[in-house]
Amino acid sequence: MTTDATAGVRPAGYALVRAGRGRFLLHRRAAVVAGSLALVLAGVCVAYLCVGESSVPPAEVLKVLFGQPSANELVVGTLRLPRMTVGLLVGAAFAVAGALIQTVARNPLASPDIIGVSQGASALTVGAMTFGITSYAVLPYLSVAGGVLAAALVYAFAWRGGLHATRFVLIGIGFAIALRSITHLFLTKGDYLVAQQAQIWMTGSLNGRGWDEAAPLAWVLLAMLPAVLWATRAQRSVSLDDDTATALGVRLGRVRLGLVLTGVVLASVATGTAGPVDFVALLAPQIARRMTRTAQIPLLCSALTGALVVVLADLLAKRLLSPTELPVGVLTAAVGAPYLIWLIVKGRTGGKA
Amino acid sequence: MRAATSHPRRALVTRRIGWTAAAVAALLLSVLLSLAVGARTTAPSEVIDVLLHGGHSDAAEVVRTMRVPRTLIGLMVGAALALAGTVLQGITRNPIADPGILGISQGASVGVVLAIAFAGIHSLSGYVWFAFAGAALASVAVYAVAASGRGGATPVKLALGGAAINALLASVTMAVLTTQAAALDEFRFWQVGSVAGRDAEVVGQIWPFLLAGVVLVASVARGLDALALGEDVAKGLGQNVATVRIVGGIGATVLTGAGVAAAGTIAFVGLAVPHIARAIVGSDHRWVLPMAALIGPVMLLVSDVVGRIVFPPGEVPAGVMTALIGVPFLVALVRRKAVPA
Numbered sequence: 001m002t003t004d005a006t007a008g009v010r011p012a013g014y015a016l017v018r019a020g021r022g023r024f025l026l027h028r029r030a031a032v033v034a035g036s037l038a039l040v041l042a043g044v045c046v047a048y049l050c051v052g053e054s055s056v057p058p059a060e061v062l063k064v065l066f067g068q069p070s071a072n073e074l075v076v077g078t079l080r081l082p083r084m085t086v087g088l089l090v091g092a093a094f095a096v097a098g099a100l101i102q103t104v105a106r107n108p109l110a111s112p113d114i115i116g117v118s119q120g121a122s123a124l125t126v127g128a129m130t131f132g133i134t135s136y137a138v139l140p141y142l143s144v145a146g147g148v149l150a151a152a153l154v155y156a157f158a159w160r161g162g163l164h165a166t167r168f169v170l171i172g173i174g175f176a177i178a179l180r181s182i183t184h185l186f187l188t189k190g191d192y193l194v195a196q197q198a199q200i201w202m203t204g205s206l207n208g209r210g211w212d213e214a215a216p217l218a219w220v221l222l223a224m225l226p227a228v229l230w231a232t233r234a235q236r237s238v239s240l241d242d243d244t245a246t247a248l249g250v251r252l253g254r255v256r257l258g259l260v261l262t263g264v265v266l267a268s269v270a271t272g273t274a275g276p277v278d279f280v281a282l283l284a285p286q287i288a289r290r291m292t293r294t295a296q297i298p299l300l301c302s303a304l305t306g307a308l309v310v311v312l313a314d315l316l317a318k319r320l321l322s323p324t325e326l327p328v329g330v331l332t333a334a335v336g337a338p339y340l341i342w343l344i345v346k347g348r349t350g351g352k353a
Numbered sequence: 354m355r356a357a358t359s360h361p362r363r364a365l366v367t368r369r370i371g372w373t374a375a376a377v378a379a380l381l382l383s384v385l386l387s388l389a390v391g392a393r394t395t396a397p398s399e400v401i402d403v404l405l406h407g408g409h410s411d412a413a414e415v416v417r418t419m420r421v422p423r424t425l426i427g428l429m430v431g432a433a434l435a436l437a438g439t440v441l442q443g444i445t446r447n448p449i450a451d452p453g454i455l456g457i458s459q460g461a462s463v464g465v466v467l468a469i470a471f472a473g474i475h476s477l478s479g480y481v482w483f484a485f486a487g488a489a490l491a492s493v494a495v496y497a498v499a500a501s502g503r504g505g506a507t508p509v510k511l512a513l514g515g516a517a518i519n520a521l522l523a524s525v526t527m528a529v530l531t532t533q534a535a536a537l538d539e540f541r542f543w544q545v546g547s548v549a550g551r552d553a554e555v556v557g558q559i560w561p562f563l564l565a566g567v568v569l570v571a572s573v574a575r576g577l578d579a580l581a582l583g584e585d586v587a588k589g590l591g592q593n594v595a596t597v598r599i600v601g602g603i604g605a606t607v608l609t610g611a612g613v614a615a616a617g618t619i620a621f622v623g624l625a626v627p628h629i630a631r632a633i634v635g636s637d638h639r640w641v642l643p644m645a646a647l648i649g650p651v652m653l654l655v656s657d658v659v660g661r662i663v664f665p666p667g668e669v670p671a672g673v674m675t676a677l678i679g680v681p682f683l684v685a686l687v688r689r690k691a692v693p694a
Contacts, residue, residue, distance in 0.1 A: 107447065107448075107449060108509065108512060108513055108516075109447060109449055109450070109454055109512050109513075109516055110449070114449065157684050157688070158688075160688055166448050167687050167688070169448065169449050170448060170449065170628060170683065170687050171683070171684055171687055171688075173449050173624060174621070174624075174625060174676070174679070174680045174683040174684060175680060177620045177621045177624070177676040177680075178621075178676040178677050178679075178680045180620070180676075181545075181620070181621075181672065181673040181674075181675075181676045181677060182673070182677075184541070184544065184545045184672070184673060185545075185669065185670075185673045187541050187545075188541060188542060188545055188670070192534070192537070192538045195537065195538070195541055196534055196537060199530060199531060199537060199541075200531060203527050203531055279520040279523070279524075282516055282520065283516075283517065283520060286513060286516075321532070324532070326528065326531060326532070327527075327531055329524075329527065330524050330527045330528045330531060331524060331528075332524070333520035333521055333523055333524035334521065334524045334528075336520065337517040337518070337520040337521040337524075338521065340513070340517045341498050341514065341517045341518070341521075344498055344499070344501075344502060344510055344513055344514055344517070345498060345501045345502050346502060347502045347503060347510070
């Protein structure tokens with residue numbers, strides 16, 4: 001087995017990228033998938049900006065996007081663009097959160113709603129609604145607080161000289177169900193107008209979201225970017241079994257805490273903005289992984305998939321029963337699940353998670 | 354060698370028998386509580402007297418017409434969901450598998466939502482068949498997805514297929530509920546899960562299914578043990594893996610359908626009870642299944658009883674109390690020992 005020293009060792013399916021003196025491996029298939037996803041996403045975004053109560057030709061949309069004067073400035077730039085931006089960011093945030101939590105839990109069924117983030121957010125928010133706090137100036141902060149609090153509780157209870165993946169997931173799901181029960185209790189105690197409003201919030205909706213919601217979300221996500229970049233590398237060490245990782249000198253406890261924390265913050269902020277649009281976090285990472293066929297869940301492709309699912313779902317939610325607008329959460333699963341099912345049916349990876 | 358291993362083995366059997374006896378005692382106690390406690394509390398001696406000799410006092414009427422059916426439903430639903438959860442965790446080899454996450458409960462919910470919204474059905478005994486049909490269709494869909502493609506119905510494909518179908522069905526439920534306010538108003542009370550207000554008719558509708566489910570599940574106990582060692586080992590041990598999955602899956606579906614139809618979506622029992630049972634008697638399914646069938650009703654009946662007295666004069670539905678009471682037990686047991694994943 002002689003390898004050309006200058007070529008380096010290239011595992012199958014990887015390309016060696018040189019940048020100056022640095023070298024890194026690029027998974028070819030993942031790169032192709034990411035590129036294709038980005039193209040499709042761009043197309044869907046233009047379509048999103050074109051379609052609505054009044055149709056705008058694509059050329060005009062591009063004009064607005066590139067800051068040229070256009071008669072459609074109001075419809076495209078002021079009404080549709082900010083809402084779409086929120087959709088993109090929320091989708092990407094949920095997907096990355098789901099990917100990280102699935103990695104730590106080593107379980108494809110794990111997601112932020114498995115470890116209580118969504119339920120904590122819902123319990124606090126719906127509780128507040130039941131007691132007459134319905135202002136959207138307050139509710140997002142409550143749901144972020146609820147999500148982080150719930151996850152912190154789960155982490156504290158699951159920690160015992162380390163974070164065992166199964167223990168973490170089980171205790172998380174126990175808390176999640178308990179918190180959901182409390183939410184249901186609030187729902188049956190309130191009158192049905194509150195129940196209806198709560199139901200829409202719990203389904204997840206982008207109605208009436210604009211720059212006011214997009215800006216803080218974008219800043220938080222930007223601030224989280226270093227953590228996510230770190231996570232792409234850290235993911236690999238956690239996916240090994242505990243003994244191997246420890247033998248290789250990985251500080252499992254810290255790495256897991258970092259990954260969970262990143263995922264929880266992303267999911268909480270996204271929940272605060274749009275409500276718990278749950279299935280994005282569950283479906284997007286698995287869709288991305290089955291497309292790239294990588295060993296770990298690919299974060300960039302997950303983010304793109306999540307963004308695509310949410311924007312596409314919102315486009316359908318706006319137009320399907322127009323003038324009635326459905327909450328986006330009704331359709332995220334309807335958009336994402338069939339594709340995942342198709343990937344499973346057509347799948348070439350039988351036994352892999 | 355054999356002499357050396359026989360002693361711990363005997364200790365294990367003794368422990369299992371001891372715990373099973375304790376669980377039976379706990380079950381009898383919770384049944385008695387469920388018959389005695391409520392807005393009008395009856396003395397246990399009086400309850401037993403009513404059960405044995407009848408009578409027509411007010412207390413006797415309350416016990417006979419309201420608490421006996423309620424207790425029976427609690428017993429049946431608790432056992433059904435616990436058994437279903439145990440089997441599903443065994444089939445998918447996933448510790449967080451339960452009827453909820455695999456879409457079976459969601460299928461039942463879709464059936465009920467559609468019945469309320471479009472078929473004009475507004476009675477519990479009317480819901481039952483729709484819940485059943487929904488659960489059955491969901492299970493068939495999950496298995497069809499998982500079994501297609503390469504490698505057949507592997508645990509991972511079953512779990513992911515279940516999650517995908519669950520998501521799809523949830524969006525159907527949400528679509529109806531967000532567009533039909535009246536349906537939401539009715540559905541939110543069913544969704545919470547409760548064993549109250551069911552009459553003897555529901556018991557009569559449910560028990561044949563429960564019996565069939567128990568028989569199916571019991572027949573695959575050894576197969577689940579083999580499956581826990583991995584598919585190849587299971588095949589090597591002479592188990593037909595596909596048969597174990599299909600028979601176990603049908604059993605779990607029938608049980609879930611019966612449980613959800615009778616009491617709505619009670620989430621926690623199917624997930625937590627199998628883990629609690631395994632923590633007590635080990636991983637042998639011939640012990641875990643009976644243990645789960647004992648603990649499930651205890652958890653549900655105790656939750657129901659606590660729900661009756663915790664916020665008088667109203668009641669907290671059993672579906673809500675179950676998780677609130679069960680979580681401490683789950684946390685304590687899961688923290689106590691390494692969980693067999």
